[in-house]
Amino acid sequence: MATLNVTPNAGSFRVVHPLDDVQEAKCSSVGLGRIKMTRAVRVSLGVLRGYLVFMTLMLAYHVCDLAGLFTRLK
């Protein structure tokens, strides 16, 4: 780390603010494309989709209820 490694004199340390330091090469997603569909990813996204569908249906039910649709149907 540049912050700690720069030693102007033996026994002293130069502490550099992250914004003033040399930019590091980060973990890049360039060229990787989409995440690998492992079992964990597939199951997680499937559960998430199910959850969102359920929430949307519940919201639609609530909106219809507020609009008095069910009362009128009865």
Added chain:
Amino acid sequence: MTALETTTTPAAAQHGVVVRKSWQRHVLTFLMVAGPGLIVMEADNDAGAVSTYMQAGGQYGLHLLWLLVILLPICYFVQEMVARLGIATGKGHAAMIYERFGKWWGHFSLIDLLAVNFLTLITEFAAISLALSAFGISPYLSVPISAVALTMMVVTGSYLRWERIVIGLCLLDLLWFVLAWRVHPHWAAVAHHAVIPTVPAGGITGSLVFLVIAVIGTTIAPWQLFFQQSCVAEKRLRFADLKWARLDTLIGAIFTTLVAGAMMLLGNYGYEHHVSFQDPAQMAIAIAPFAGAFVRNSLLLLMVNAAVLGTTAISLASAWAYGEVKGWEHSLHKKLWEAPGFYATYIGCVGAAAAIVLIPHVPLQLVIISVQVFAGLILPSAIIFLQLLLNDRELLGDQWVNKRWNNIINWTIIIVLFALSLLLAVQVLLPNIFPN
């Protein structure tokens, strides 16, 4: 991923501070790295949180204090993952979802985040309006001035200037401890309720369950995931800064939990004096005859401070996320004209929320319910993406991915949050399903 060591260039060597002692180096490095963790945690104690924690104290006394103690490590574990991902990739959460999960999930997360953030901003300005009205300041004056001040904070073209101002505002929250001390709680009872869960008189009712979920939902908010990762990327934290970023996050989590506890103690003061209230401003006025003008005025000002902190962090979370996905310049280091889309998003969010609050008879209850519904959609999805990204070896390599124990803890947190979000949504959308 191998970018662990950096070479020192003459440019970097010209900057910085030379110290002689090892401990000075550690302290100084921490002070330089700290900020995102403290800000994200303390900004989470926004106007909605003040209201929720005080309501918890006001309705159930000290009975829900233990919940905060449990939430502290959960908060830390979630935000630590965010900081790690931000440092490892140098990119925000929205950008990572977009790149690794595709456009559909990217747009879904972004739109949901923007919606919940915008609705939350309306509640922040409503709180500013309420608190300053108690001082006799008209909302037509207080709300536009706050919106302009919030805009001025970010358009200076300096991340550090913004960060210093916001850390100053965070430290103002120390005043909550003074207020908690001024209302003389029974400290032995506080310690007891902080470690031993107890059921309030009346048993487990629908409103108790609702409040428990609201406290959890307030403590872990979806915008926090997006905000801290973007903030870490904005500050260009380095791989070796991770341990300091973790410490920053831990200190932030402890501080924010203690502040939340102080809010509950103030709510408890109202409970002990049989004061009923709908919002903290009402409570501040109601307890003034017993607690004094200092407590009343401080409480109102802290409510404004909470709303200001929440507004700047939430608006920035939206602006960073939108800028990342759109591929715009999205940095506080840029001048207004260098990142017009980014600043327009921030100013647009702040300005529109402020304007809506000034509309007479705005249906705030509908806004609050919508916040809870949208948050119920975005929190589980954002946290799932976070967990999957932190297991993405292709992206992060072996060093930065979650360890096995990380995954056990995090999946447990995710399952609990999923269940609670579902429960909250069911209760909000189908209010008659639970007995009261």
